[in-house]
Amino acid sequence: MQIYKTEKGAVIAHEGHCYLKAIDDWDVFINRVGLYGALLTDIATLPKTADIPQNVLAPIGSQEVWASGVTYFRSKQARMEESKKAGGGSFYDLVYDADRPELFFKATPRRTVGQLGTVRIRKDSHWNVPEPELTLFLSVSGTIEGYTVGNDMSSRSIEGENPLYLPQAKTYDGCAALGPGIYVPERPIAATTSIKMVIRRNGSTVFEGETTLAQMKRNPADLARYLFRECSFPQGCFLMTGTGIVPPDNFSLNIGDEVDITIDHIGTLTNTVE
Numbered sequence: 001m002q003i004y005k006t007e008k009g010a011v012i013a014h015e016g017h018c019y020l021k022a023i024d025d026w027d028v029f030i031n032r033v034g035l036y037g038a039l040l041t042d043i044a045t046l047p048k049t050a051d052i053p054q055n056v057l058a059p060i061g062s063q064e065v066w067a068s069g070v071t072y073f074r075s076k077q078a079r080m081e082e083s084k085k086a087g088g089g090s091f092y093d094l095v096y097d098a099d100r101p102e103l104f105f106k107a108t109p110r111r112t113v114g115q116l117g118t119v120r121i122r123k124d125s126h127w128n129v130p131e132p133e134l135t136l137f138l139s140v141s142g143t144i145e146g147y148t149v150g151n152d153m154s155s156r157s158i159e160g161e162n163p164l165y166l167p168q169a170k171t172y173d174g175c176a177a178l179g180p181g182i183y184v185p186e187r188p189i190a191a192t193t194s195i196k197m198v199i200r201r202n203g204s205t206v207f208e209g210e211t212t213l214a215q216m217k218r219n220p221a222d223l224a225r226y227l228f229r230e231c232s233f234p235q236g237c238f239l240m241t242g243t244g245i246v247p248p249d250n251f252s253l254n255i256g257d258e259v260d261i262t263i264d265h266i267g268t269l270t271n272t273v274e
């Protein structure tokens, strides 16, 4: 099942049909333990509407967006390379193998864009990449209720200069994208799920890469448990689970680039870079 946030309300897509539900509050609509079952109850009394909506909003209300790092070998390798001068050889290695994952605050809803929104690169950064990440929607109780596509826009030059600059490399206006909707399955998403990213410049593909969730070293439920250890989220929260796709070191985003991130079952999130 998919849910989309639109100007008219919530659209629930299930088994080839779409249902429009008038809602007062997106937070209340998504932050339900057992969301899949709750949505089935919702659609039982709703009329069928037209198609999957064309214009959707970012599927976020007032939730915080958090992120995990160095959860794939490719990410560890890339960070170690970019931070060699800053001593990155050891700390990324250590976190990759440690029990405690790297978790960091990524964005507020105001810094997050949705489908076809504009993501930004920092003007004081010369090496910038999108990071395509499976993103969990976690309820107030920390249960994984849904999945969306996330883009953890990042400055590799700032992050590589000094790990203490990570908040600046990761958090700024237009630093995150989520969407197009939230995939709410009956059972957890499979390890065979693929994540693909394509970056286009002036109509030509300048990078494409692919991975699967099986390459992730951490378990999504463990990441959620760590996040909820000492943080409460009354409205639930979004948690990006890290990137397994990193373009080669000579690649940096340009203004005007288009980024498509596709995750099986969830959909394709498309954004333009500004």
Ligand code: DO4
Pocket: 067, 068, 069, 070, 071, 072, 075, 079, 102, 131, 152, 159, 166, 241, 242, 243
């Ligand atoms: O340690 C820096 C951030 C890593 C990250 O964002 C990722 O692995 O996706």
Ligand code: MG
Pocket: 067, 068, 069, 131, 133, 152, 242, 243
């Ligand atoms: Mg990331």
